[in-house]
Amino acid sequence: MVSLIQAIILSIVQGITEWFPVSSSGHLALLQHFFGFQNFSYDVFLHLASVLALIVFFWSDIMSFFSFKREKIIYFFKIVIAMIPAVIVGILFRDYFESLMDNMFMLGLCFIFSGAVIYLTKFTRERKSEVGMFDAFFIGIFQALALLPSVSRSGMTISSGLFRNIDRKEVAKFSFLLAIPALIGANLFEAKNIFSLDISLSILVISFGLTFLTSLITIKYLMQIITHEKFYLFGWYNVVLGVLIVAWSFII
Numbered sequence: 061m062v063s064l065i066q067a068i069i070l071s072i073v074q075g076i077t078e079w080f081p082v083s084s085s086g087h088l089a090l091l092q093h094f095f096g097f098q099n100f101s102y103d104v105f106l107h108l109a110s111v112l113a114l115i116v117f118f119w120s121d122i123m124s125f126f127s128f129k130r131e132k133i134i135y136f137f138k139i140v141i142a143m144i145p146a147v148i149v150g151i152l153f154r155d156y157f158e159s160l161m162d163n164m165f166m167l168g169l170c171f172i173f174s175g176a177v178i179y180l181t182k183f184t185r186e187r188k189s190e191v192g193m194f195d196a197f198f199i200g201i202f203q204a205l206a207l208l209p210s211v212s213r214s215g216m217t218i219s220s221g222l223f224r225n226i227d228r229k230e231v232a233k234f235s236f237l238l239a240i241p242a243l244i245g246a247n248l249f250e251a252k253n254i255f256s257l258d259i260s261l262s263i264l265v266i267s268f269g270l271t272f273l274t275s276l277i278t279i280k281y282l283m284q285i286i287t288h289e290k291f292y293l294f295g296w297y298n299v300v301l302g303v304l305i306v307a308w309s310f311i312i
Contacts, residue, residue, distance in 0.1 A: 075274025086210025175298025
C-alpha cells in the first residue's frame, strides 16, 4: 500500500527523472527499496502520466504527422527505425532486465555507465541540422541500452544524437517524440495490472496529476538546458550517485 506522502514523493521524482537524464526507473527502485515495498504496476501508472505530459507538450508536432507530407512521413519512418533495436532487445531480455532492478550493485554500475556516456557529450559539436536514417538507427541502439536498470533513456538517446553531431534542439525533439511509442510499448504489457492496484482512488488521482504537471515543467526546462549546452553536467550526478550506490551495496 502506498501512503499519501510516499505517493507525492514518488510522483514528483517520476516527473523529474523521467525526462532529466538520470533514470526514473533507477530512482523509483531506490525509493521503493527505502520505503520497503515494490509495486511495478504503480510505476507503470506514473509512467503513463509522464507520457501524457509529453503528448500534450509536443501535440502540434504529433498532429503534423497526419498531414501526410513527404518530410513528415520520412520523419515518422526514422522514429520507427529507431524503435527496432529496443523492441528486439526488450522482447528477448525484458524479464532479465527487470530482475536486475533489486540488485543495488548493478543499479550503481549502470548509473556510472549512464553518467560517463552523458558527460562525453561535452566534447560534441553541431554539424548537422536534422536526424538522418543511420542517425536514427544509431540512436535506437543507445535507446536499447536504456533497458538496463538505472540507464537513462533520454540520456542515451540525446547523447547518441549529440555524438552524431546533430543540432541539439533537433536531437532533443527527436528523443522526446521517440519516447512516446517507446514508453507506451514498454508499459503496455503491464497496463492491465493498473486496474488491480491496491491503492485508493484519491491517491491515484493525486499521483497522476502531480506526475503530469511535474513532467511538463521538466520537459520545458530540459529543452532549455540542452540548448545552452549544459546537458553534460547530468553526467556528474549519475556518476556520483552510482559510486554511492555501489559503496552502499557492500555495506548492506
